[in-house]
Amino acid sequence: MNLLITGSAGFIGSHLVERFLAEGHTLVGVDNYISGQRRNTELFLAHPGFRFIQADVSHGLPYGGPGLDWVLHFASPASPPHYQQHPIETLMVGAQGTQHALDLAHRHGAKFMLASTSEVYGDPHVHPQPETYWGNVNPNGPRSCYDEAKRYAEAITMAYHHHKGLDTRIIRIFNTYGPRMRADDGRVVTNFINQALEGKPLTVYGDGSQTRSFQFVDDLVEGIVRLMQVTYHQPVNLGNPDEYSILQFAQIIRDRINPTLNIVFEPMPQDDPKQRKPDITIARELLEWQPQTDLSTGITATIAYFQPSLTR
């Protein structure tokens, strides 16, 4: 197959590139490096199956190569510090960016996948969240540049499916971690790893009993590959429903990096992200998929990325 991936230099995009190249496909990666990293492009530049276009998909997709089988739209700032720093770019890549990617797929008769997010559920009143839950999202708050951009992206993807006959997929990605996350991602896994690698105490907000669900990136990639092999146009949750306490994350990371470090407790900030947990019934039944990587394995692989010497 010949695939085009927007956001190819991002955390998840780069893992898709790796997987598809390993399977013998040819790939065009597109990124503008607003939040993607050049090192994620450089990893694959020597591969004969990989070609890279530096472009802002919000302003067009300058692809003039051979026919495409798939367009995978993964471009967007995705962590709160990044999208709040670039709110208008985040809104644009959800609207104009998604539409340019849809139009490219339509011109090529290619299939299309949208990387949506658990953020479309907002601050949910239903736990865990099935795909049929409509969400509870503030349309004009500090997170709305991302949340509403992704909801819009879903809406226009379905409009292209229903009105232009495009063969589309929508995945809603829940919290994901692994190698090639940005160190400044701002979420708990990278925060703890960075603190520990710098020899600082790990900061837990609140008493640490609040839980989070994180899926390891390899599990997400497997779910994506499987969804490409079936025909299903409604959104599909891909996430890990297993919850761990924040304190467990801190302890596992601390113990891998430096067991002598302290864990310190600070008051919970007001805007602490709300809890989400995927209902993955559809992915289980449709894709025979569920996360396979235990937290300890995943954390070890992630630390190895940030500090290879620790795990060699």
Add this chain to the structure above:
Amino acid sequence: MNLLITGSAGFIGSHLVERFLAEGHTLVGVDNYISGQRRNTELFLAHPGFRFIQADVSHGLPYGGPGLDWVLHFASPASPPHYQQHPIETLMVGAQGTQHALDLAHRHGAKFMLASTSEVYGDPHVHPQPETYWGNVNPNGPRSCYDEAKRYAEAITMAYHHHKGLDTRIIRIFNTYGPRMRADDGRVVTNFINQALEGKPLTVYGDGSQTRSFQFVDDLVEGIVRLMQVTYHQPVNLGNPDEYSILQFAQIIRDRINPTLNIVFEPMPQDDPKQRKPDITIARELLEWQPQTDLSTGITATIAYFQPSLTR
């Protein structure tokens, strides 16, 4: 003042044109006639203060005239039959269209108003709806091309306010009726008027006890004018909280047009629009505004538009 109004040939846009011209302002109207009507432009073409540009605001705003004090973004298909016929255009005028209008306002140092909608509340779980309610909207259903486009438009308007310092207003317009509605609007007031003018029985779905709130367009225009005179950036509901039963609408319209017509009852369709009722506390307190036009007066004026001979 010098104002630019997108959607100037639409139902509400044309009433704004009329009001601002009457107040001695100069106006540029923009419309692409997807759902606007040429007759609404022709009404004002002879006025020296009015200029019209036929353009699709989703593809740019080709305005090169003198400085602007306000950009009012009212362009969009707004009734379900229209936006479902043009889902991609509806999504685009919410995203690209809103952004072109925001950019124009920003270039001119003009203030900006977004016409949003009660549809951002979706199928609400809170009655009546205050502006702080986040709504219950399906991101990928048949109405989502309109609902999500408007939620996105609110999000990008707030992003321009917070990150580019634009002086913005957001109104959420609840059901509105009056002269210059399209006959094929598809909502209950025009449906009943059309049936009665054609001498047909008026069709009520269900037993007619279900209620609707409709504001007369002059009341809406007054609220808009007042909001332009204060500084307030959060969304403001503009609607009529008084509820009437569907049967009352049918009876008033029937009695004005032809009291001998029958009212017939049909089973309620599955997708009957859900009920919404505005909480107008903010408009009352901030603008000292509330609807002034009683239903009988408003209906008479609306019938006069569709069949002038009946009310002369």
